Structure formats: C-alpha cells, structure tokens
Amino acid sequence: MRFGILGGGGMTRSGLAIVLYLATGGSAFAEADSQMIAERLAGAIRYETVSHEDSADFEGAPFDALELYLREQYPRTHAVLRLEKVNAYTLLYEWSGSEPDLAGALFMSHLDVVPVEAEAAANWSHPPFGGVIEEGYVWGRGALDVKIGVILWLEAVEALLEEGVIPRRTIFLSFGHDEEIGGDEGAREVAAIFASRGIELAFLFDEGGMILDGHPLLPDKVVANVVTAEKAYYSVELTARGISGHSSMPPPSTAIGQLARAIARVEENPMPARISLPLREMLEAASPHLPFSRRFAIDHLWLLGGFVKRSFLDTDLNASFVRTSFAVTLVSGGVKENVIPEIAQATVNVRILPGDTPEDVLAHLARVIDDEGIEIKGTDWGEGAPAASATGPAFRLASASIADVLPEAVILPGLVPGATDSRHFSGVAREVLRFVPMRVGMDQVGGAHGRDERIAVDGLADSRAIAIGMIRRAASGSSSD
Numbered sequence: 001m002r003f004g005i006l007g008g009g010g011m012t013r014s015g016l017a018i019v020l021y022l023a024t025g026g027s028a029f030a031e032a033d034s035q036m037i038a039e040r041l042a043g044a045i046r047y048e049t050v051s052h053e054d055s056a057d058f059e060g061a062p063f064d065a066l067e068l069y070l071r072e073q074y075p076r077t078h079a080v081l082r083l084e085k086v087n088a089y090t091l092l093y094e095w096s097g098s099e100p101d102l103a104g105a106l107f108m109s110h111l112d113v114v115p116v117e118a119e120a121a122a123n124w125s126h127p128p129f130g131g132v133i134e135e136g137y138v139w140g141r142g143a144l145d146v147k148i149g150v151i152l153w154l155e156a157v158e159a160l161l162e163e164g165v166i167p168r169r170t171i172f173l174s175f176g177h178d179e180e181i182g183g184d185e186g187a188r189e190v191a192a193i194f195a196s197r198g199i200e201l202a203f204l205f206d207e208g209g210m211i212l213d214g215h216p217l218l219p220d221k222v223v224a225n226v227v228t229a230e231k232a233y234y235s236v237e238l239t240a241r242g243i244s245g246h247s248s249m250p251p252p253s254t255a256i257g258q259l260a261r262a263i264a265r266v267e268e269n270p271m272p273a274r275i276s277l278p279l280r281e282m283l284e285a286a287s288p289h290l291p292f293s294r295r296f297a298i299d300h301l302w303l304l305g306g307f308v309k310r311s312f313l314d315t316d317l318n319a320s321f322v323r324t325s326f327a328v329t330l331v332s333g334g335v336k337e338n339v340i341p342e343i344a345q346a347t348v349n350v351r352i353l354p355g356d357t358p359e360d361v362l363a364h365l366a367r368v369i370d371d372e373g374i375e376i377k378g379t380d381w382g383e384g385a386p387a388a389s390a391t392g393p394a395f396r397l398a399s400a401s402i403a404d405v406l407p408e409a410v411i412l413p414g415l416v417p418g419a420t421d422s423r424h425f426s427g428v429a430r431e432v433l434r435f436v437p438m439r440v441g442m443d444q445v446g447g448a449h450g451r452d453e454r455i456a457v458d459g460l461a462d463s464r465a466i467a468i469g470m471i472r473r474a475a476s477g478s479s480s481d
Ligand SMILES: [Zn+2]
Pocket: 110, 145, 146, 179, 207
C-alpha cells in the first residue's frame, strides 16, 4: 500500500496510524493498549518511592503501597509467581520453569526514583509525582528511570500467563528499592541470594539500553541500543601530608597546595583514548547505515582508528566512551583559617573502560602526579560485569524480539558510561545485558534525573510487544526461536 497521496513524506504518526487502521483494522487496538499501559505507568508514578542520599530520610510506606498497586494491576502474575521480599522492599519474583536443569533468566528494574527538590518541582510542566497523561506523554519521576521497566516486564508476564504459557526456563523478575543509592540492600542482596542458593543465570537484562529516536550516530533511524558493557565504578583517594603550624610562619607549600598541584596534573593528563571491543562492535553494527565517509573510517579502523578515536573527543559524553575517566568529586583539608593543615585529601571518581584495570589506573596516577609525597589509594574495586557478546544468545534473543515489532530498527550493541544495579551480578549471570524496550526521543533522555521526565504514550504497545517477545523466548529455553 502506498501512502504518498495522503501527504507525502510529512505524514504524522497519527496519520499513519489511521491509514494502518483502515488497512488492517488493527492499530486501533494498539492505541488502546498504549493508553492502558500509560495509565498503569501513571498510577505507579504516583507513589513517591524516593531514594534519599541520607538513609534516615527513607520512607517505606510508598513502597508498600506501590506493591499493593502492582498486585491489583497484575493479578495473574501475583497468583502464579512466587514473590519474595528482600530487605522488606525489593521485589523478587520467580516463575518456575518446567526444566530445572536450564539456567534461569532475570529481568531487572527498580522501584525507587531520585528526589525532586521543592524549588525544582515548581518548574516541571506537570507535578513530578502526579502521574499526568497529557500531550501524548506520561509525565513524572520514574517515567524513564525506571518504573517503565517494572511495568513492561510485568505486562509481559501477565500477557504470557493469559496465553497459558508455561516456561521451560525459570524466569525471575527483580525490582530493587535502592538502585539510586547503590543497590546494596536490593540488587546486591538478590545477587547474594542467587549465589547462596546455587542458582545460575544464563543471562539478565537490566536498565541502560533503550530504543532511541535521534541517536547521535544515526539520527534519522530508530536505534535499539542493546548495551553489552558498562564502565566499572572505582574511586581513588589522594592524600597530602604536611606539618601543622601557625599560618604566620608558613613553609613554601602546604598539604593543600601540594594536593592542588596533584589534582591539576590528574586533570591535565587523562588516560589515553582507546576504542574498546564493545564500542568497536557498536561502530561496526552502525557502519552499514552511515554516510560513506564515516562508514569508510569505521570499516578501516585498523587504518583510521586514530581518526575515529579523536572524533569521539569532541564532547564530554562522547569522550566517556573512549577512555577511563577521572572526576575529582570531593576535597577536604584544613580546620581553621590561621592553622596550617596536617592533611589534605581528594577523591577521584574513576569510570574504568572495559579492558583497563584498577592497577592500570593507579600506575597512571602515580606516573602523572609524580610526587612521592602524595599517597594514592584505591577504594574497593566495584568490578563490573564482563562485557557480553554482541553475537551471544541473550543479544540474539533481544534482537529477534525487537525485529518482530520494529523491523526498521537498527540494533546496536555497545557501552554505557554509567553503572547499573546489574554490576552486582557478575558472578551469578553468564551474560549481563542492559536493555529495557522503552522508546525515547533523544531530547527526552535528559528527563531521567532532570526536569519534565516523560515517555511518549504511542510507543508503549510496541514496547510491551517486545518485552513479551523477550520473556517468551527466554522462557522457551532457546535464544532465537
Ligand atoms: Zn535507573
């Protein structure tokens, strides 16, 4: 069928929906589905399940209320799956498979959201916890990060139960209550439970990747970013020691001055940029869709890798994909304005690129700081999950499910610079991927943790269909059929 006479290239999505409806009689159902999912999501947003930096501010009641709400909205799921509450608020569901020898599959998300300060809330177009549906969007904290994930995974299980599906592989859902403050009580504890019960996971999917309109690499395409790797989280403490004394008779330099010089050297000497394997895989997957000049460079990375690498250094975001990064985030020293301090300290937060190690980081810092008077000490090493394969079973499972619903989508593996709850599962799951099939415009991505967080209503039925495909394939025990 040709749409050209109905408005050429400028046809709107709703125009297209009407034409498809006339042609198939089907998409009115999709619209109604999207609206229904939007309402369930909006309902979940209304519970103020906030994670505060200070755990004394934690309130459990909204988490309890949200759990009751989910029970009401997804009755089949709650009748059939076993629900275990971990540290009172994290929800861990188990849908037992008929073949216990098959390793399990885990679909993750989190219930908590970051707070909205009172002054910031006044600037939102709709109240952050109002769960308002207007102008084609569901508005509010958690619309993107990431109550949408909770809703989509539950929608999928509910739909599969309605169909009468019995899983061969055991399916787990885990929704943490403290992801935004590190996940120690939630996801980390869930990982410990799996380890202690000897439960092995073939793969897991968590937040981090999504379906993007306006992806910087392919702005004209629908891009599904099935993230195969994340940077690992690490911190280093720099300490300078001096001799305290009266500030009226100062030495040429104090501990604070010495520390300041060290910090300046760290900032002036970043670690070398490098195209890691997950980034290479992403570029190679994007390459066939790129204009010739860029495609040529990516297809000849052995020759033009330096050029491609440098082109990534144009923005802070892009640079975070090609190097282990340093950010000085805390500094302390001094107790009184007329006392020379004994000690000055700084914390450098480090995000380690796959392939680099904490030892590499410490060696680099020692070399560039080049001052034996500065003590350099790494904190606990929060080892990230090893990179998953862009050709492995979990990646293929996601790709096939996306292609069923959005055949036009370009599916890219790759790397996220942030850390997610899934890092706690490195010893439990063979493959860790980050993909929740929500569809987001690049201009809305900043809403996560920012102002006017929202998600478009009209993609929600497709998102659910992809989630259903993913869990159906996982449950069937095979990856791509
Ligand atoms: Zn999140």
